[in-house]
Amino acid sequence: xxxxxxxxxxxxxxxxxxxxxxxxxxxxxxxxxxxxxxxxxxxxxxxxxxxxxxxxxxxxxxxxxxxxxxxxxxxxxxxxxxxxxxxxxxxxxxxxxxxxxxxxxxxxxxxxxxxxxxxxxxxxxxxxxxxxxxxxxxxxxxxxxxxxxxxxxxxxxxxxxxxxxxxxxxxxxxxxxxxxxxxxxxxxxxxxxxxxxxxxxxxx
Amino acid sequence: xxxxxxxxxxxxxxxxxxxxxxxxxxxxxxxxxxxxxxxxxxxxxxxxxxxxxxxxxxxxxxxxxxxxxxxxxxxxxxxxxxxxxxxxxxxxxxxxxxxxxxxxxxxxxxxxxxxxxxxxxxxxxxxxxxxxxxxxxxxxxxxxxxxxxxxxxxxxxxxxxxxxxxxxxxxxxxxxxxxxxxxxxxxxxxxxxxxxxxxxxxxx
Amino acid sequence: xxxxxxxxxxxxxxxxxxxxxxxxxxxxxxxxxxxxxxxxxxxxxxxxxxxxxxxxxxxxxxxxxxxxxxxxxxxxxxxxxxxxxxxxxxxxxxxxxxxxxxxxxxxxxxxxxxxxxxxxxxxxxxxxxxxxxxxxxxxxxxxxxxxxxxxxxxxxxxxxxxxxxxxxxxxxxxxxxxxxxxxxxxxxxxxxxxxxxxxxxxxx
Amino acid sequence: xxxxxxxxxxxxxxxxxxxxxxxxxxxxxxxxxxxxxxxxxxxxxxxxxxxxxxxxxxxxxxxxxxxxxxxxxxxxxxxxxxxxxxxxxxxxxxxxxxxxxxxxxxxxxxxxxxxxxxxxxxxxxxxxxxxxxxxxxxxxxxxxxxxxxxxxxxxxxxxxxxxxxxxxxxxxxxxxxxxxxxxxxxxxxxxxxxxxxxxxxxxx
DNA sequence: AATGAATGAGACTTCATTCAT
DNA sequence: TATGAATGAAGTCTCATTCAT
Numbered sequence: 074x075x076x077x078x079x080x081x082x083x084x085x086x087x088x089x090x091x092x093x094x095x096x097x098x099x100x101x102x103x104x105x106x107x108x109x110x111x112x113x114x115x116x117x118x119x120x121x122x123x124x125x126x127x128x129x130x131x132x133x134x135x136x137x138x139x140x141x142x143x144x145x146x147x148x149x150x151x152x153x154x155x156x157x158x159x160x161x162x163x164x165x166x167x168x169x170x171x172x173x174x175x176x177x178x179x180x181x182x183x184x185x186x187x188x189x190x191x192x193x194x195x196x197x198x199x200x201x202x203x204x205x206x207x208x209x210x211x212x213x214x215x216x217x218x219x220x221x222x223x224x225x226x227x228x229x230x231x232x233x234x235x236x237x238x239x240x241x242x243x244x245x246x247x248x249x250x251x252x253x254x255x256x257x258x259x260x261x262x263x264x265x266x267x268x269x270x271x272x273x274x275x276x277x
Numbered sequence: 278x279x280x281x282x283x284x285x286x287x288x289x290x291x292x293x294x295x296x297x298x299x300x301x302x303x304x305x306x307x308x309x310x311x312x313x314x315x316x317x318x319x320x321x322x323x324x325x326x327x328x329x330x331x332x333x334x335x336x337x338x339x340x341x342x343x344x345x346x347x348x349x350x351x352x353x354x355x356x357x358x359x360x361x362x363x364x365x366x367x368x369x370x371x372x373x374x375x376x377x378x379x380x381x382x383x384x385x386x387x388x389x390x391x392x393x394x395x396x397x398x399x400x401x402x403x404x405x406x407x408x409x410x411x412x413x414x415x416x417x418x419x420x421x422x423x424x425x426x427x428x429x430x431x432x433x434x435x436x437x438x439x440x441x442x443x444x445x446x447x448x449x450x451x452x453x454x455x456x457x458x459x460x461x462x463x464x465x466x467x468x469x470x471x472x473x474x475x476x477x478x479x480x481x
Numbered sequence: 482x483x484x485x486x487x488x489x490x491x492x493x494x495x496x497x498x499x500x501x502x503x504x505x506x507x508x509x510x511x512x513x514x515x516x517x518x519x520x521x522x523x524x525x526x527x528x529x530x531x532x533x534x535x536x537x538x539x540x541x542x543x544x545x546x547x548x549x550x551x552x553x554x555x556x557x558x559x560x561x562x563x564x565x566x567x568x569x570x571x572x573x574x575x576x577x578x579x580x581x582x583x584x585x586x587x588x589x590x591x592x593x594x595x596x597x598x599x600x601x602x603x604x605x606x607x608x609x610x611x612x613x614x615x616x617x618x619x620x621x622x623x624x625x626x627x628x629x630x631x632x633x634x635x636x637x638x639x640x641x642x643x644x645x646x647x648x649x650x651x652x653x654x655x656x657x658x659x660x661x662x663x664x665x666x667x668x669x670x671x672x673x674x675x676x677x678x679x680x681x682x683x684x685x
Numbered sequence: 686x687x688x689x690x691x692x693x694x695x696x697x698x699x700x701x702x703x704x705x706x707x708x709x710x711x712x713x714x715x716x717x718x719x720x721x722x723x724x725x726x727x728x729x730x731x732x733x734x735x736x737x738x739x740x741x742x743x744x745x746x747x748x749x750x751x752x753x754x755x756x757x758x759x760x761x762x763x764x765x766x767x768x769x770x771x772x773x774x775x776x777x778x779x780x781x782x783x784x785x786x787x788x789x790x791x792x793x794x795x796x797x798x799x800x801x802x803x804x805x806x807x808x809x810x811x812x813x814x815x816x817x818x819x820x821x822x823x824x825x826x827x828x829x830x831x832x833x834x835x836x837x838x839x840x841x842x843x844x845x846x847x848x849x850x851x852x853x854x855x856x857x858x859x860x861x862x863x864x865x866x867x868x869x870x871x872x873x874x875x876x877x878x879x880x881x882x883x884x885x886x887x888x889x
Numbered sequence: 890a891a892t893g894a895a896t897g898a899g900a901c902t903t904c905a906t907t908c909a910t
Numbered sequence: 911t912a913t914g915a916a917t918g919a920a921g922t923c924t925c926a927t928t929c930a931t
Contacts, residue, residue: 079893079931086894104308107921118896120924125894129922185389185454198455200462232469236448239470243447244440250389251402258404265436266443273477287911312905322913324907333905487910487914494915512716516901526917528903533915537901593797593862606863608870640877644856647878651855652848658796659810666812673844674851681885691890698890719925730892732928741926 087125089115091139094132099178103133140179141194147172158219159275162212163267166241169208170248170263177249184246197238203231212238216274225274233274240270291329293319295343298336303382307337344383345398351376352412362423363479366416367471370445373412374452374467381453388450401442407435416442420478429478437478444474495533497523499547502540507586511541511593545599548587555580556616566627567683570620571675574649577616578656578671585657592654605646611639620646624682633682641682648678699737701727703751706744707791715745715794745794752791753806759784760820770831771887774824775879778853781820782860782875789861796858809850815843824850828886837886845886852882 093111108129112119126132147168154161173180184195197206203213212234219225244266248254254262297315312333316323330336352373358365377384387399401410407417416438423429448470452458458466501519516537520527534540559576562569581588592603605614611621620642627633652674656662662670705723720741724731738744760781766773785792796807809818815825824846831837856878860866866874 083893108923109920118898119922120897121895123923181389196455198451198458198462198466200459229465229469232465233473235466236444236469236473239447239451239466240444240474241447242451243443243445243449245447246450247402247443247446251400254402255404258402261433261436262402262439262443265433265440269437269440269474269477270444271477273473273475277481283911290911311903313903322915323905324914325912327906328911491914515899517899526919527901528918529916531902592858593793600863604863606859606866606870606874608867637873637877640873641881643874644877644881647855647859647874648848648852648882649855650859651851651853651857653855654858655810655851655854659808662810663812666810669841669844670810670847670851673841673848677845677848677882677885678852679885681881681883685889695890720927721925730894731926732893733891735927736890 083125087135090122090125090132091136094136095140095179098136098182103182106133106136137179137183140176141183144172144176144180147175156222158215158222159224159271162215162237162271165211165215166237166267167263170241170245173245174248180245181249197235200231203234209234209238219274224276226276228274237270237274240266287329291339294326294329294336295340298340299344299383302340302386307341307386310337310340341383341387342398344380345387348376348380348384349412351379360426362419362426363428363475366419366441366475369415369419370441370471371467374445374449377449378452384449385453401439404435407438413438413442423478428480430480432478441474441478444470491533495543498530498533498540499544502544503548503587506544506590511545511590514541542599545587545591546602548584549591549602552580552584552588555583564630566623566630567632567679570623570645570679573619573623574645574675575671578649578653581653582656588653589657605643608639611642617642617646627682632684634684636682645678645682648674695737699747702734702737702744703748706748707752710748710794711790714790718745718748749791749795752788753795756784756788756792759787768834770827770834771836771883774827774831774849774883777823777827778849778879779875782853782857785857786860792857793861809847812843815846821846821850831886836888838888840886849882849886852878 090111093114094106096114097106097110106129108119108122111117111132112122122132126135152161152164154164196202197209203210209231213230216225216228216230216233216237220227220230244262248259248262294315297318298310300318301310301314310333312323312326315321315336316326326336330339352369355365355369355372358368400406401413407414413435417434420429420432420434420437420441424431424434448466452463452466498519501522502514504522505514505518514537516527516530519525519540520530530540534543556573556576559569559573562572591599604610605617611618617639621638624633624636624638624641624645628635628638652670656667656670702723705726706718708726709718709722718741720731720734723729723744724734734744738747760777763773763777763780766776806818808814809821815822821843825842828837828840828842828845828849832839832842856874860871860874
């Protein structure tokens with residue numbers, strides 16, 4: 074077998090393990106992941122896992138980082154609307170909501186991870202967050218543009234961005250936890266949420 | 278021993294078990310609760326627990342229900358302001374936030390339980406929630422009053438109540454998870470959140 | 482079953498576990514002891530061990546302490562010879578040698594454990610040992626008496642006690658390891674050892 | 686590649702494996718040696734070891750034999766002092782102690798090995814040992830010389846050699862097991878040991 | 890000569906639960 | 911009402927070894 078072939082296969086098996094781990098995480102939660110469950114599903118023996126991962130921790134971290142990347146990637150490309158920050162905010166949030174809901178279990182796991190290595194990426198309530206969290210920075214810029222265009226009220230921009238973000242975050246978490254919401258109701262909820270918070274920052 | 282005496286003592290022991298379970302939950306999280314840990318702490322033997330509870334599941338459920346009641350109780354008594362629904366909403370939410378933060382671990386455990394028996398008390402996104410969840414009902418009433426007084430915009434009252442509630446919920450969760458936020462920043466965040474969502478429903 | 486009966490049975494089972502552990506220790510060495518081996522031998526399930534012992538460590542410690550006590554007990558009663566420290570030293574060492582040879586396997590296991598919890602009882606080379614190890618203290622006193630009686634040379638008493646002890650220790654270990662030594666040869670070796678070290682500390 | 690070249694390389698790799706095994710043994714003890722640890726260190730794969738050694742057992746045996754040789758070699762070259770057997774004995778013992786302490790783990794492993802192939806080299810208590818154990822023979826000769834020079838007392842030479850050897854052996858074992866002894870204390874102990882046993886055989 | 894995937898056994902430990910007493 | 915002995919399954923991890931490549 075060629076070297077490349079081997080490396081690929083190794084990656085594939087890693088991926089296989091991760092995907093089973095992910096299934097478990099989705100069905101039962103992060104800390105219900107167990108090496109035994111994984112290898113039973115794959116008809117492997119427990120030991121072999123340690124050929125691909127240092128320990129269980131590494132599996133979980135890989136899992137979360139992977140999920141996080143997936144989410145980030147799926148948000149990346151939203152259009153810009155030169156003169157319509159409101160529209161852009163709506164669209165960005167809708168994209169974010171959808172991306173997160175697609176990886177909802179991973180998202181929950183990330184958000185509620187108390188591993189420092191992950192925590193450092195998820196904090197958004199501190200003062201100065203707009204410097205170190207890109208998504209908040211973008212949101213701030215949009216709000217600022219809206220103010221400049223005389224569409225939004227004067228305000229503390231960062232605090233406002235945090236409030237908007239947190240509002241949407243609350244909705245997302247609830248949508249994930251409650252799970253089986255009808256699609257129509259879900260869309261109504263999302264729209265209502267956006268209507269209210271945007272109406273809350275607009276000039277009248 | 279009189280029948281009544283016996284029943285009382287039984288309740289006391291149940292309560293004793295629950296209180297130890299609660300300590301563990303707060304210190305280590307819900308699913309670190311174990312019968313062993315409980316009985317060790319109480320200098321009881323493991324078996325006896327099954328005299329008071331069907332199984333571990335029942336302990337946890339009792340625990341969460343109890344905690345939930347504690348939170349609800351601590352919100353119940355807020356003044357009513359005849360002509361100022363806005364003020365009343367603010368006050369109720371502030372009370373709620375404070376109550377929850379006082380029992381934050383229990384709250385997290387409850388919120389993130391996806392046990393159906395608990396979800397039935399915590400779900401608020403479904404249509405018709407204002408019928409079966411008292412706090413949403415109250416919120417709806419306040420919104421309705423605001424509309425009648427021509428202070429709030431016409432809207433789908435239930436959807437609006439849900440949006441408001443979810444906004445605050447998002448903030449609470451973030452406050453709990455991020456933990457060490459300066460008190461000043463915390464208050465700014467709370468006020469901003471309330472300002473925006475209320476501004477979002479007010480007539481202009 | 483009466484309370485006392487129960488306690489006795491608990492002790493018996495503890496003892497049962499210890500005795501199996503001891504067998505393994507003697508046959509294969511201390512760190513070949515395993516919970517699995519113990520419970521397999523007893524047709525128990527592994528878990529039950531933790532009902533009787535905190536962990537493996539506790540089993541081993543109990544084992545060694547037990548053996549150590551057996552040895553100590555068998556040395557305890559030696560006569561005192563008011564004016565003949567030399568004679569007393571000889572007799573004490575001979576007693577010690579015999580006691581140890583009676584429990585030789587346990588002795589080896591104890592001596593060659595480098596677990597701190599055990600070393601704390603067996604270490605004798607450190608400065609100040611005469612304060613915390615009784616047998617060395619006694620030896621020191623005898624040497625001191627010999628010096629006062631002008632029978633022994635002036636010397637650093639503790640260091641001398643250590644040297645004597647270690648000399649005998651070396652002989653014991655060798656006797657144990659080599660096992661099948663003729664009794665006559667054995668006695669010659671013991672006497673020679675004593676002759677030389679005592680001659681080594683005497684005044685001439 | 687020439688046949689010779691191949692053989693050489695094979696030997697080198699064997700040696701490489703042994704040296705890593707030795708490091709592990711010294712750091713963690715003989716029975717913490719594992720094929721995995723060895724090959725991880727060498728960036729080899731586990732399987733390859735079985736190309737050079739039949740099994741783990743063979744590695745350990747090689748290791749011990751090698752270590753034993755090292756110890757022997759490091760003692761071999763001590764000067765001879767024509768008229769001072771005492772000085773020579775001291776020096777030989779000091780050399781021996783140092784050599785052993787340098788390979789202490791190997792020494793322990795050898796001493797407590799119950800593999801017959803090794804046992805046959807380590808017995809020294811039997812009558813007639815001076816015929817078949819070189820180091821004892823040398824010691825006997827030195828003692829005999831001391832007697833002839835009227836420096837040492839008349840005695841059973843072999844028994845005396847055994848006593849001396851065993852005394853030092855006891856010290857060595859203790860030094861190894863107790864491990865962290867301050868260097869100053871260590872030297873005091875060694876000197877005291879030598880002083881006493883030599884004083885014990887000298888004429889006065 | 891060397892790799893690396895895989896196994897199967899075994900290590901310690903924790904747990905929920907049952908059951909005779 | 912309560913105990914405590916016991917199980918059996920599950921948890922993570924390490925290891926020696928084999929084998930196809």
